[in-house]
Each structure stands twice: as C-alpha cells, then as structure tokens.
Amino acid sequence: MKFLHTSDWHLGRDFMNYDLAPYQDDFLEQILTQIEAHRPDALLITGDVLDKPNPSDADLDKLSGFLNEARQMTRIILIAGNHDGASRLGFAKGFTLPEVNIVTKAAQVGTAIEVPGPDGELGALVYPIPYLSPYQDRAELSTWVDEDEVRHLDDTLEQRASKDDPAPLLPAKPEVLFAAALRRIGRDLEQRNTEVPVLAMAHDYLTQVDPDEEVEPLGNLYPIPVSLLDDFAGILKGSRGLDYLALGHIHGAFPVQGTSVTTWYAGSPLPYRVSESNEKCTLLVEVDPNHQVEVQKLPLKLPYQVIRLQGSIEDLTNPDDSRFQSWHQAFCSINLTETTLPPNAYNRLKAVFPRMLKLTHSQGTLSGTLQSGSEFRELSELEIATEFLRTCGIDEEEDLALLKKIYEDTVGGTEK
Template identity: 30%
Template sequence: MRILHTSDWHLGRTLHGVDLTDHHAAFLDHLVEVVREERVDAVLVAGDVYDRALPPVDSVALLSDALTRLTEHTRVVLTPGNHDSATRLGFGSGLFRDRLCVRARVPDLGRPVELPAADGSLGARVYALPYLDPDLAREDLADPGEDGAGRTVPARSHEAVTTAALARVRSDLARRRAAEARATPAALVAHTFVTGGAPSESERDIRVGGVDQVPSGVFADVGLDYVALGHLHGPQRVGRDGVDPAMRYAGSPLAFSFSEARHRKSTAIVDLGPDGVRDVDLVETPVPRPLADVTGPLEEVLGRRFDHLTGHWVRVTVTDPVRPEQLWARVSRRFPHALVLRHDPADVPARRPGPSAATVAQDPLEVATSFLRAAGGRPAEEAEVAVLRQAYESVLAAERSA
C-alpha cells in the first residue's frame, strides 16, 4: 500500500496580512498531480485543514474542489485538528461513501478505515483520531468498567485522553489481527504534540493545565506500523527508534511564520507492507515565495549585498543607532515584498534587567506572571497563577467552540 501523508493546510490563513489563497491553490494542484503520478492508494490528512472554525467561503470552495479532484484518483482519510471545528468539518461524513472518509467523532476512533489493495484484498487499516481536547473528549473516552460499574474518566491532560483513545485502537486492532492469517499493516492519523518534536512560532497553543505534549511511549505496543502526525509545522521524525512505531510530522505545506524560513516543506509518501514501513519518500512542495531575514545598517540593507532577496518575503531589521527617516518607504522600494520592518539599534547601552517583549512562542501564562512580577515586585502566588490559567484556558475554550 502506498499512502501520502499531509497535514496542516490551514486554508484561509494569511501571512502578515498577505492572502495565501493562490498559494494554497498551487499546493493543492501539486498534491493532486503527485497522487496521480505516484499512484497513491490513500491520502491521510492529519488535521488543521482550515485555519479557523469558521473558514472563509473561498477556503470552503477550495477544499471542496481539492477533495473532488483527489477522490478521482485515490481515497482520502481526513480528520480535524485544533484549528478546525470537528462538527462543521465532519458535516455529512455519514453520507460519504468509499473514496472519502472524514473521521471527526470520538466514538469512531476505535473503528478503522479499511483500504483495499489493488487486487481487491485488504491492504491496510487506518485509525483516525480527531484532535482530542481534554476538556471535551474526557467524557467520551471514559472507561465504563465491567458491567458498567466503576466508570473511569481520563485525567485532564493530552497524555491521558490520547492514552485512552489508543487503548481502544489497541483492543480493536488486536481482535482483528487475531482473526486473520497474515498481518495487515495499520496506520494511525493523529493531531497532537508529541514530546521531542520541534515547534515553530505559528502553531496555536494547546496547553491544558500547563502541558501541551504527549510522550511518544503512549503509541508503543499498540500494534501500529506508522503514525501520521499533524500539528507541528516542520516536517520531522519523532519517537524512539526500535521502540515506537515509525512516527512523522508531515508539516505544513506553506511557511506561516519567519521561524519556518529554513523548513523544506514536503509531503511524505509511505510504502506499507505486511512487514510494516518499507520506505518513506519526501516530496517537496512548491515554494511560492521564499522567506528570509535581512539585518544590518540601512546603507547595507539598501546596498547590493541582498540583491538575491528582492523577490522574497522579507523581515528587515535595521541596526542604525538612530531610526532613519522614511524608513518603511525606503525599505519597501528596495524589497517590494517586505512584510516586517524592525529598528533594533546594534550599539545600545546595556539596560537594567526588566520585562522583555512577548513573542508568540512563549507560554502566555509565563508572560502574564512575568508582568505581575514586574508590576508588583513579587512573584505571583500559586492561587493567582491558578486564576490566570483558568482565565486563559476559558478563552481558548471559547475560541474552540466558535
């Protein structure tokens, strides 16, 4: 079986105000062509199909067209990520037949999608986990106990709900394999943050109780051959060699922040057989416009040194001691696709320690407690941290239910 693993399309996203619809469309054209040329048996989309729960109409049309074209050549298994609305993305999933399978409901995660091989026999099983928000998934994943007594609800953490979900997968897979003469390869699609993965600045925070990660060990001993992950935007392998199943993040097809400027965006073509993963081939995705950083005094920035970057999206940092006049006008004439401009003097006297500018990569709770320390002259008390955490997580929950 040949499967193509992709994720984190984020249809509807912008890059510092730039509409990426045309670039998303170019990627989807490329994806359809790869599926056709490589004779892919199934495409696994590991969540964050849209960038928000209520996507723009253009994004909905783009997805509809892409799925129509993909299912002319292959089967598609798709599951929502933390940016998607599982209910909206899963609408009509019960009506879809054969070529398209959208797994958006927690009760379905223990039932595999069975992919036929070219000769009509069973080629592979794919289990699909929608993004498991601990606050929303705990009740659905509760263990009823024997005869319905002693019901156990998983703890409020990503690790606990993922462990509970994988227990269902393990049980179902073991039962099915016990009844077959030869092992059928099994893959899992999951949208989560596995410990050891390298994040970028463009993933949305999914912390619950201050923790956002799941140890790779929860995927061990389930019987899986390949785990197709989504959430982190950099293509990368994770997990422990020889202990965990083959695990990989496909990454996003486009760069959504300057922290991804050096990423080599790709999709993964995975060849599966009865003996597991036989080969993984990374197919690079089109780069509509590369990202780059330009740093130096304005005279140097405007000089010949950066001629090769005039067609890039750039983040420009000017290091002159005094902010030059008409800075944006002069920089944008030199770099028509400049997106970010910063003035950061190189020779500034050392400042007294104090609060620094917050970045999207920081834990919002750490930012809030740092502010309390700077403003109040003392560390936040445990009770105050608990109030801040509850308030922040309530805002995240409100965004998810939008």
C-alpha cells in the same frame, strides 16, 4: 501498500493581510498531480485543513472541489485538527462515498478504516485520531465498547469506580486522552489478529518528553510522550505495534525520535510564518509485507519564500549586496543593527522589501522607546513626535524646529 501524507493546509489563512488563496490553489493542484503520478492506496490528511473559526464558503468549496477530484484517484482519510472541528467540516456529511472518510469525533476513535490492497483484499488498517479536546472529549474516551456493544470503563478508571462514583472521568489532559485513544486502537487490533500493515493518524504535539524537564506547549498544544506508541499505552505489551503514525500540527516535515514506530510530521505545504522553512513537501509512505517502512519526501514548489534578515540599512538597501538580493520579494522580518535608528528606516526598507512584515531594531522595537547604546529611558512627547516625523521622511531642520516651537507653545515647557 502506498500512502501519501499531507497536513496543515490552513485554507483561508492570509499572511499579515496578504491573500494566500491563489498560492493555496497552486499547492492543491500539485498534490493532485502527485496523486496521479504515484497512485497511492490512500491519501492521509492529518488535520488543520481549514484555518478560520468560521470558514468562508469559498474555502469550503475549495476543499470540497479537491476531495471530489482526489477521490477519483485514491481513497481519502481526513481528520480534524485543532483549527478544524465537526461543525466546520459539517459540509462533509454529504459525502457518503466509501472513498472519502472524514473523522472529526472522539467517538470514532478505535474504528479502523480498511484500505483495500491491489488484489481487492484487505491491504492495510488506518486508525484516525482527530484532535481531542481535553474537556469536551474526556467523557467519551473514559469508556470503550467491546464487540458485544457492552460499554466498559477505561483501564485506568476501573479501580477508581465505586458506588458513590460509578462513572469517573479521565483527567482533562492531552497525554491522558491520547493514551486512552491508543488503548481503544490496541483492543481493536487484539480482536482482529491481522498481519496487514497498521497505520494511525493524529493531530497533536508528540515528542520525546524528559520527566525532569518542563516542555512548553507548541501552537497551544501540550507535549505528549511519543513512547506511548510502543505498546499502545499498555494494551499490547510486546506487540510490534503500529507501522506508521502520520502526524499533523507542526509545520515542518521531519521524523519523531524516541519510539520504535515510524512517526513523521508532514508539515504545511506553504510557509505561514517568517520563521518557517522554505522547503515544503508531502510524504510518500510505503509499507512492505514485512512491515518495513520507507518514507520519501515529495517536494512542493513554493510561490514565495520567507526569511529573517539582519544588518545595517546601508547593507540591506545596497542593490549589489549578494546576501540580500535574492530576498527582495520574500515575506520577511528585518532587524536593524545600527546603534541608533536610521532616519526614514521603514519607508527606505519597504521600497526594497515590499513584503516586509515586521521591522525591529537590534536594541529594541521601532516604537521609539530606545536610544543609542544600551541605555533605556522614557522618551518625551517631543522626542516621540520628532522620531515619528523622521520615520515618515520628514527630517528637515526647519520642519523639526517648527515642531519644537509648536510643542513649546502648546505645552508651555522647554525641551532639554
């Protein structure tokens, strides 16, 4: 069975007020071309297809148009990420075709999407886990429903139930809810007792977690131990578990270590920060009848690049300096290394790097709060005004002298 895994499109996003819509149209066309070339059995889209809290009609139309084209070539399974939600993907309720599956709610967790194989028989099971909101979704995941439609408490809550509190709730923690989602999947698999490939999809921050170390959240999501995958959080002990987990949320494409399950982030198709990589791709995932998994990166051509640059203003603006020549049209942040801020630095650099998004000084930001060397002190009003004029290209001595005279006449003091 063959799958194409992509994620984190962030349709509607800009780059510091630069419109990225044409570039997003471009990668959507590239993905359609990849589908046509490789003919996967399903396209897995692991969340954050939209970026803004209230997506524009143009962005919804763009997503709808893509789905309509892609569904003619393959089945589509799409989950909501933390930038998405049931309300934002509400337009998709009109899709009643079996080739398009959009999963946005915790109530859908544990229900497999059956993907037909080449012979029309069951080829694989895919279990989508949309982004789970700790407080909104814990009530749903505190219970599960068996094959007779009887609702039960999650395993971790059975001992806590009492006459006084017959329906306790799971703690509002991402790790706890994700484990409950895995247990739902494990129960469904236990009933099926099938040997077809099994995949899952999630939009979360899964990583190796050292209990002795505090791990910071990433993109506002707290880390979840990837080791939970090995036994479906305690439900299927000793089973072979999942064959592949398709992840979204992190914008780089790489495998996650620390589990026996083949687990990959697909990354975003465009770099959305200057700190991101200029190598973007989709993932072609193949699972053979012996449950061996092969993952291949399918490169995407980028319409722009991103970079962090550092150096002196003379080197950065030197047209013959090979270190910086290829980055003139990149979205970039620049850090100047001089001990003092060069005159008119912003305008000089912007002329060479028109997509410069941020300019900093090696010993501080360009807000005029740092002097040469490593000594910090508060600048006077006159010094701030003088530095502002210099940044704007006004550095003639007579102009600065006039500024000083106006300051002294207005304030009534003498600048030392």
